[in-house]
Amino acid sequence: MSVLKEMFRNLLSKPFTILYPKEPVPIPDRFRGRVAIRDEKCIGCSKCSVVCSVQCISMVDSPKEIEFKDKILMRKKKPQLKLFRCIRCGLCERHCPTGAIYLKNELSDSGTDREVVVI
Numbered sequence: 125m126s127v128l129k130e131m132f133r134n135l136l137s138k139p140f141t142i143l144y145p146k147e148p149v150p151i152p153d154r155f156r157g158r159v160a161i162r163d164e165k166c167i168g169c170s171k172c173s174v175v176c177s178v179q180c181i182s183m184v185d186s187p188k189e190i191e192f193k194d195k196i197l198m199r200k201k202k203p204q205l206k207l208f209r210c211i212r213c214g215l216c217e218r219h220c221p222t223g224a225i226y227l228k229n230e231l232s233d234s235g236t237d238r239e240v241v242v243i
């Protein structure tokens with residue numbers, strides 16, 4: 125009896141599912157989305173690469189002058205990240221001293237090519 129009641133109630137109610145990507149999905153605050161890097165803020169310290177839980181960040185040559193705490197530093201390397209190996213744990217963002225690497229508050233693309241990189 126209760127099953128029939130439930131069936132009739134559901135027949136008259138709106139669906140719970142969302143037609144993504146046609147309809148936008150609500151994204152909660154502090155959502156851990158796609159990783160991005162602000163190149164102009166990166167001092168090349170390698171902390172993100174050391175703490176990454178799945179070792180998807182490697183440091184590549186990228187000499188550049190970077191302003192940090194009122195000084196000009198000469199960066200030698202910058203991170204390069206395998207996008208679809210990243211599990212979006214947020215450790216890189218938490219340990220980056222300059223806020224250069226961060227997780228966007230938006231959905232990540234999906235893909236199977238494990239060699240796609242973010243630089």
Ligand code: SF4
Pocket residue numbers: 159175176177178179180181205209210211212213214215216217
């Ligand atoms: S969010 Fe991704 S890139 Fe950053 S530490 Fe976690 S797995 Fe590594």
Ligand code: SF4
Pocket residue numbers: 161165166167168169170171172173202203219220221222223224225
């Ligand atoms: S992104 Fe941040 S933690 Fe990674 S090398 Fe640059 S400054 Fe260091």
